Amino acid sequence: MRFLTIVLFSIFTLIFNSCSRSKNEVNVYVWSDYLSQDVIEEFEKETGIKVNLDTYDSNEALLEKLQTGVSKYDVVVPSDYMVQILIRQNLLHEIDKAKIPNLKHINPRFLNLQYDPENKFSVPFFWGTTGFAYRKDKVGKLPETWSVLFDEKYKGKILMLDDMRECFAVALKLLGHSINETDTSILLKAKEILANQKKLVKQYNSSGFDQAILSGDVWIAHGWSGQLVKIAESDSNIVYVLPKEGGTLWIDNLAIPKSADNIENAHIFINFLLKPEISARVSEFSGYATVNETAKKFINQKYLTKQRYPDEEALKNFELMQDLGTVTKLLDRFWTEIKSQ
Ligand code: N2P
Numbered sequence: 001m002r003f004l005t006i007v008l009f010s011i012f013t014l015i016f017n018s019c020s021r022s023k024n025e026v027n028v029y030v031w032s033d034y035l036s037q038d039v040i041e042e043f044e045k046e047t048g049i050k051v052n053l054d055t056y057d058s059n060e061a062l063l064e065k066l067q068t069g070v071s072k073y074d075v076v077v078p079s080d081y082m083v084q085i086l087i088r089q090n091l092l093h094e095i096d097k098a099k100i101p102n103l104k105h106i107n108p109r110f111l112n113l114q115y116d117p118e119n120k121f122s123v124p125f126f127w128g129t130t131g132f133a134y135r136k137d138k139v140g141k142l143p144e145t146w147s148v149l150f151d152e153k154y155k156g157k158i159l160m161l162d163d164m165r166e167c168f169a170v171a172l173k174l175l176g177h178s179i180n181e182t183d184t185s186i187l188l189k190a191k192e193i194l195a196n197q198k199k200l201v202k203q204y205n206s207s208g209f210d211q212a213i214l215s216g217d218v219w220i221a222h223g224w225s226g227q228l229v230k231i232a233e234s235d236s237n238i239v240y241v242l243p244k245e246g247g248t249l250w251i252d253n254l255a256i257p258k259s260a261d262n263i264e265n266a267h268i269f270i271n272f273l274l275k276p277e278i279s280a281r282v283s284e285f286s287g288y289a290t291v292n293e294t295a296k297k298f299i300n301q302k303y304l305t306k307q308r309y310p311d312e313e314a315l316k317n318f319e320l321m322q323d324l325g326t327v328t329k330l331l332d333r334f335w336t337e338i339k340s341q
Contacts, residue, residue: 133240
């Protein structure tokens, strides 16, 4: 009898704990260098909900996690084209807009775009560009063209993002095409360009690209605006360039996977990140541009620069990525061949 009581008690405790745990947490899977610890702590203090944070550095890694379902996440941050893919594959949960009153702060320019026409599944958060940074002290002043990343002179001093779509975007722009090109013969040319470049590349790296150039390990680094602009602001030897050929303009979005366990908490977390003061703080921290118009009032003027917020003129050859449908498989194969050659 005593034994039975103990067993029953243990079972109850177990069930009780797992229920209360799932009620009081939110599992967040987000880009590296995106959210600061103080903002996470403030959320936990304000709501009593514990945040479990995991990071990734490519949309394809996120897709794979959601497809295999090995880990369960409540909030993820796909870019534009990946939102489109996740919707197509039925991997996102519809957002209950009534639970996100802070949506009103978002600049309408970032809403109702082609990748999620009514924002049923995604809430824009940060935006930015993909360009490159270089060290003036090592290479002098460079022309604003992607071709410097293919110059033999810089062999062993070049870093490329470890990102299939971003690398193909560079090669396609060099060839004078759209980053969303789907013609096989053109993609094959782009592949050759990237395959030939490989011997010059010291690292393919999508998380530490800013540190690699800051430390001098590489002299020219392909990368995303926020982190590169931030180091350019702190070190006058470093310059961030938007190449004249154009490139990727991206919008990253908060979304809730279909498999999420804590849907309610996911909404609370998303709404919290959209509070103007909070959006302002994470934007200052990460270097990435906020889509939150009200947040701009809380951002230190010195961060509202043209580098962080390029105007239309600077962006005229920049494009949003699109879901390439079945062509993605071909690119996957090309990318694997380049990386494993
Ligand atoms: C942050 C990466 C920016 C994501 N580490 C580009 N979509």
